[in-house]
Amino acid sequence: MTTTATATNAMDKELWARCWREGATPFHQDEVNPHLRRFWHELKLDEKAQIFVPLCGKSLDIVWLLEQGHRVLGVELSPVAVRAFFRENRIRPTRKKHGAFTRWHSERLEILCGDFFDLAQADLANVAGVYDRASLTALPEELRLQYAAHLHHLLPPAIRMMLLTTEDPEGDETGASPQVAEEVSRLYAAGFDIALSHVEHVVGEAIPGQTGTLIPLDEKVYLLRGRMGGPQAAPFPGGGPAIN
Numbered sequence: 001m002t003t004t005a006t007a008t009n010a011m012d013k014e015l016w017a018r019c020w021r022e023g024a025t026p027f028h029q030d031e032v033n034p035h036l037r038r039f040w041h042e043l044k045l046d047e048k049a050q051i052f053v054p055l056c057g058k059s060l061d062i063v064w065l066l067e068q069g070h071r072v073l074g075v076e077l078s079p080v081a082v083r084a085f086f087r088e089n090r091i092r093p094t095r096k097k098h099g100a101f102t103r104w105h106s107e108r109l110e111i112l113c114g115d116f117f118d119l120a121q122a123d124l125a126n127v128a129g130v131y132d133r134a135s136l137t138a139l140p141e142e143l144r145l146q147y148a149a150h151l152h153h154l155l156p157p158a159i160r161m162m163l164l165t166t167e168d169p170e171g172d173e174t175g176a177s178p179q180v181a182e183e184v185s186r187l188y189a190a191g192f193d194i195a196l197s198h199v200e201h202v203v204g205e206a207i208p209g210q211t212g213t214l215i216p217l218d219e220k221v222y223l224l225r226g227r228m229g230g231p232q233a234a235p236f237p238g239g240g241p242a243i244n
């Protein structure tokens, strides 16, 4: 990381730590994400596969992934979030130091509490799938490239990933099909085949948590497959994105 990116990361981490301390977490969903339920099976992952959930907060999506039979490895900066996750879901973890992280562990679940950028390849050596909701929007623009590059560096080559983003709506009055966002393509296309699986037109808060400033947004579901250096893998099923 450059010195500027390191400084940006330090400021960003302080902001997130404060959000959790002060309970300012409007991004947290009180139900399992409906796109996860609807599209996860399209990744065709083995039910015993270990799933990496970056920047996991205290997301209930972790519980749903465990219910599918998966092992789950999360990473989250805030100990307030990690503690709340285990308490609210009545799971009793053990806690141990693990390099720069505190490792919270219970049966098929482990959450590494610390900075995503401190993860090493060995930490993710057994991961077969990734579930990423809102990491890109969580990070300042200057850090997103580092985030995607580090993620790609960490993951085994044959990885499959679901990426959920919230984007400005496309001008679809022309009838043109929705596209992979330019930023998603710039960040991921070098290492992954990308399929846009679903677009949902929603009305959401311009600034999360500030009601009264509702604007149209597109929620997009991307399915990604790591390239292994050989010929491109067969595309995911379906002939293009479903649009609601």
Ligand SMILES: C[S@@+](CC[C@H](N)C(=O)[O-])C[C@H]1O[C@@H](n2cnc3c(N)ncnc32)[C@H](O)[C@@H]1O
Pocket: 012, 013, 016, 017, 020, 027, 028, 029, 054, 055, 056, 057, 058, 059, 075, 076, 077, 078, 081, 114, 115, 116, 117, 132, 133, 134, 135, 137, 138
């Ligand atoms: C927008 S929230 C998304 C949380 C979760 N994915 C969800 O769907 O509820 C982003 C989360 O990333 C965490 N975070 C931000 N920067 C991080 C970093 N560098 N390493 C680990 N976690 C980080 C924040 O504390 C916050 O919980």
